[in-house]
Amino acid sequence: NAGVTQTPKFRVLKTGQSMTLLCAQDMNHEYMYWYRQDPGMGLRLIHYSVGEGTTAKGEVPDGYNVSRLKKQNFLLGLESAAPSQTSVYFCASSYPRTGDGYTFGSGTRLTVV
């Protein structure tokens, strides 16, 4: 099925551990995004990319790094996980046409203990 695939779906990390979240899309979208959603809050943008090899910071980039080496993949890294990074992470992709909306993945639920 065409869409956005996030790996893994669930993960528990210990404080200080590192991990990488993988996002893959097969719609040939130019733009890709990483958002986090905390209870009772909306989606906050962590980082985004407007094309292969480019990345930019969003609202809450601290503690995260990203890479877009291939157009279809967008990786989100946590170098040293903290309990404050416990959240649900959503990846999305889109064409540059603003009114078309994003296609979201199903999310990764991350718990840092």
Next chain:
Amino acid sequence: DQQVKQNSPSLSVQEGRISILNCDYTNSMFDYFLWYKKYPAEGPTFLISISSIKDKNEDGRFTVFLNKSAKHLSLHIVPSQPGDSAVYFCAASSTNAGKSTFGDGTTLTVKP
């Protein structure tokens, strides 16, 4: 400073009636507004959008109204169905910005 606000955390309506979800924004540079629907344990799904040059956009049971002078938009669902029960997010973006800003969401419950 939250640029996109959904002031009602929840809304409950009877099946068959109209649901009206509201959203306010502060940034005059926003020129596209979007609504997404989210079921539990799933990612948001794009529902409908409106350009700032329009004041209304309709798609089936869903209509979005934009009042630029008031910096306010609303999503109308008529008639509401139990399957519409979900969290609805309002989002706003400006052309060429490459990203959207989301509100905190409104949980809609449609009672049979």
